[in-house]
Amino acid sequence: MTGGGTTTKTLLHTCCAPCANQCIDFLRDQGHELTAFWYNPNIHPYTEYRARRDALREYCKLVHLPLLEADEYALRPFITAVADHIETRCRTCYEIRLNRAAQAAAEGGFEAFTSSLFISPYQNHELMRQVAEAAAEAHHLRFLYQDFRPLFRAGQDRARELGLYMQKYCGCIFSEEERYRKPKQIIRSDAEL
Ligand code: SF4
Structure with missing residues (x-):
């Protein structure tokens, strides 16, 4: 896997440590001056949010990576x-x-931003790319696109080796339900029944 970036001061939005670890290695190998950024109001319930946040804190400390938190x-x-x-x-x-x-990157004087979400094979990659490009344009900075998906398994393995907390569902309370209940048990609105 090769990347096409040049060295920049880059903010890496991080969804969790298992997804972030390979992105961090990859971007650092390219020479990026990297800072992690935590902002994930989509993670529920609070105990799950805290577990993922704390695992990221632990990992950033381990690899001496600055971490900004919203x-x-x-x-x-x-x-x-x-x-x-x-x-x-x-x-x-x-x-x-x-x-x-993107807002945090612009305010912090970063030249570019990206996200560990781009390692996940479970996300809508192209939609995220469109959203990230629009966010970068709105904030006059560069979106550093990289398809990290080939590194997904390696990231999971590394998290397991280190004993980091590993989540079982995407994040929101709806995704938790989709993960654990059979589809026909999920009650939708009347119009969808
Ligand atoms: S499933 Fe929920 S947490 Fe995951 S991307 Fe969609 S809205 Fe966000």
Whole structure:
């Protein structure tokens, strides 16, 4: 896997340590001056949010990576933002997180930003890319695109070796339900039944 970036002061939005570790290695290998950024109001419930945040803190300390945190467990604003389109909520979720990352990068004097979300084979990669590009344009900085997906398994293995907390579902309370209940047990609105 090769990357095409040049050395820049880069903010890496991080969804969790298992996804971030390979992105960190890859970007550092390319010579990027890297800082991690935590902002994930989509993770519920609070105990899960805390477990993922604390695992990232632990990992950043281990690899001597500066970590900026927008440590807001914004359950109510998140649910309100997606309430009228729960089945297509992921776009809003990407917009909330990637816009905030771009804003933090611009305010912090970074030249570029990217996200560990781009390692996940479970996310809508192209949609995230569109959202990230729009966020970068709005904040006059560079979105450092990299398809990290070939590194996903290695990242999971590394997290397991280190005993880091590993989540079982994407993040929001709806994804938790989708992970653990059979589809026909999930009660949707009347219009969808
Ligand atoms: S499933 Fe994942 S990406 Fe989609 S809204 Fe929930 S947390 Fe966000």
